[in-house]
Amino acid sequence: MTKKGSRRFESEVHLGLLVIVCILLFLNFTSNVIIYRARESKRNSLTADLNSAARAVTRMVQGTIPPSLTESQKRNLMLQYGLSGLMVIPSKPPDNTAESKRRWFASVVYSLPPGQIPDLARKLLTSDFHTLTRGEDNEYFYVYPMPSGAGKSLAILSKNTPELAYLDDSARVVLIIGIVSVLAIAGIYLLLSRFIFSPFRKIKKQALDAGRIV
Missing domain, CATH: 1.10.287 (Helix Hairpins)
Structure with a gap:
């Protein structure tokens, strides 16, 4: 050659x-790219659903002191929006910074259900407001600071979404x-x-x- x-x-x-x-x-x-687009579409859809549910919670607690839901209201909202968890905390940190949330949580921890404190600490201290965050297994949660008209309170909404977890x-x-x-x-x-x-x-x-x- x-x-x-x-x-x-x-x-x-x-x-x-x-x-x-x-x-x-x-x-x-x-x-x-295909998986990323499918995942983002599902995340955006779930975020919109949880945000709609949070606004519905806000409308229901307006005028109640302290802001709270009856068991009937909570059950109806969970059924309507397919939620796996829903909780209203009649207090919220002054801002979304990690230090502010830590100080606020330390001041209200005594008033929270003792059996739920570890789960609430994880959700409240490791996530940002208005942001979809993955919890355990197929659970996703959304922390929503309610407007001033509904008092200084937070809504924590959870939903099991196996499809998004899989993606x-x-x-x-x-x-x-x-x-x-x-x-x-x-x-x-x-x-x-x-x-x-x-x-x-x-x-x-x-x-x-x-x-x-x-």
């Missing part, structure tokens, strides 16, 4: 391997697989290149050692 032909062969093999690598990367990227888990798995795939593809590319070209380079070296022009 001439020097020109050898270089052309190597270039064609490199090009073929690069095309395969690009196709695999494109498929991985496409799957990530969240899938996104993490696909991301990990994607990173591993890129590393594996790079390694395979290097190994294949070395495996394919090694015999030709060996023959070329032997020819040069023998004084032949290649």
Whole structure:
């Protein structure tokens, strides 16, 4: 094989391997985009549902001192919006900063149901207002500071959404697989290149050692 032909062969093999690598990367990227869009659509829909439920809670507690729901009102709201949990706390921190929430929680913890304090601490101290946050397993919750007309109070709304949990888990798995795939593809590319070209380079070296022009 001439020097020109050898270089052309190597270039064609490199090009073929690069095309395969690009196709695999494109498929991985496409799957990530599809999962991301489906997840964001579901998150936006759930956030809108919980925000609507929070506004309904606000309307119901207006005029009550302290702001609260009757068991009947709570049950009806949970059924209407498909909630797995609903709680109104007749107090709220002055702002959304972590330090402010910690101080506020320490001041009201004595008035909270003892059996729910660990769960409430996790939800109130690790999430932002008006933000959908994942809880345990398939649960998602939403902390809503009620407007001043409903008193200084918070509503905590929860909903079990297996579909969104599945998409969240899938996104993490696909991301990990994607990173591993890129590393594996790079390694395979290097190994294949070395495996394919090694015999030709060996023959070329032997020819040069023998004084032949290649």
